[in-house]
Amino acid sequence: MSDGGAVLVDGAWLQARLGDPDLVVCEVDERPLIYRLGHVPGAHCLDWRIDLQDAVSRDLPDIEAVRRLWHRIGLSERSTAVFYGDQSNWYACFAFWLFRLYGVADLRILDGGRQAWLAEERPVTVDAPPENGSKTTLRPQVQAGLRATWRDVKAALDGGVQLLDVRTPAEYRGDVLTEAGYPDEGAQRAGHIPGALSVPWDVAVGRDGRLLDPERLRARLEEHGVNLAAPAITYCRIGERSAHTWFVLQELLGVSARNYDGSWTEWGSMIGMPIAIGDQPDRRKM
Numbered sequence: 001m002s003d004g005g006a007v008l009v010d011g012a013w014l015q016a017r018l019g020d021p022d023l024v025v026c027e028v029d030e031r032p033l034i035y036r037l038g039h040v041p042g043a044h045c046l047d048w049r050i051d052l053q054d055a056v057s058r059d060l061p062d063i064e065a066v067r068r069l070w071h072r073i074g075l076s077e078r079s080t081a082v083f084y085g086d087q088s089n090w091y092a093c094f095a096f097w098l099f100r101l102y103g104v105a106d107l108r109i110l111d112g113g114r115q116a117w118l119a120e121e122r123p124v125t126v127d128a129p130p131e132n133g134s135k136t137t138l139r140p141q142v143q144a145g146l147r148a149t150w151r152d153v154k155a156a157l158d159g160g161v162q163l164l165d166v167r168t169p170a171e172y173r174g175d176v177l178t179e180a181g182y183p184d185e186g187a188q189r190a191g192h193i194p195g196a197l198s199v200p201w202d203v204a205v206g207r208d209g210r211l212l213d214p215e216r217l218r219a220r221l222e223e224h225g226v227n228l229a230a231p232a233i234t235y236c237r238i239g240e241r242s243a244h245t246w247f248v249l250q251e252l253l254g255v256s257a258r259n260y261d262g263s264w265t266e267w268g269s270m271i272g273m274p275i276a277i278g279d280q281p282d283r284r285k286m
Contacts, residue, residue: 008251011110011120024044024082026084026092027043027083027085028091029085029087037126039125039126041123066098067140082109083108084113085113090241094239100146101146111211115209147259152260153235157195162227162230162232169279172198175190187264189269191268192275193275193276199221204220217252231255231256233258233259233260234257239263242259242261
């Protein structure tokens with residue numbers, strides 16, 4: 001049902017298309033249980049820990065797992081997939097990034113996510129859509145240049161690619177290992193990757209959780225030292241907030257960007273990896 005439109009859509013756009021057989025809507029929340037309290041009619045619930053990663057290896061799901069997921073939600077070559085969720089779309093952007101990584105072209109993000117849809121008093125339901133909506137022939141194919149591994153990040157330490165740490169300033173400085181409420185996302189050491197800029201993810205959103213317009217996005221990012229003409233690698237703790245910043249850079253502003261989904265839980269726990277502490281990007285501590 002592609003209309004060739006922008007990747008960021010609003011509630012009116014989505015509501016007008018509900019019921020279209022080529023529309024696939026997915027809610028992706030930090031707390032998946034809130035889906036049961038009411039969701040966009042026809043929306044599928046994607047559980048980040050089950051559907052969007054390998055629960056054993058803590059890696060991305062393999063091609064066969066992604067193919068099964070696409071079959072379950074009825075994704076076909078004709079589909080337009082729209083993602084939304086809580087936390088200003090952290091996990092929705094991770095799902096968008098994963099689907100893009102595996103080759104889906106027509107993807108959208110609902111601006112403001114679940115919060116905006118409810119605030120506008122748009123329709124909700126507690127009914128889950130049927131699974132296996134279509135026998136998809138869409139085959140996942142990994143696209144190069146969207147994912148960064150720890151090896152890519154280590155290579156970036158020599159320059160040429162800017163590293164953007166989108167966690168809180170306290171995490172960046174090394175004051176805390178993780179934020180309160182996320183004990184399972186801590187690393188062995190606190191700090192940041194040497195040379196990385198502190199660019200908290202929320203510099204891109206307004207108080208209502210919606211993304212700022214492109215002009216303000218560029219201004220905010222440049223205020224934090226981001227060179228919008230240079231490639232970037234984004235990271236956070238587990239890759240979801242960095243997917244949000246990746247979406248802003250790659251999809252909205254046209255900046256070549258990769259998401260390091262291993263993020264600080266990997267880098268900060270690996271033996272031999274350099275780290276930096278404090279407000280300065282490269283105050284190293286082994």
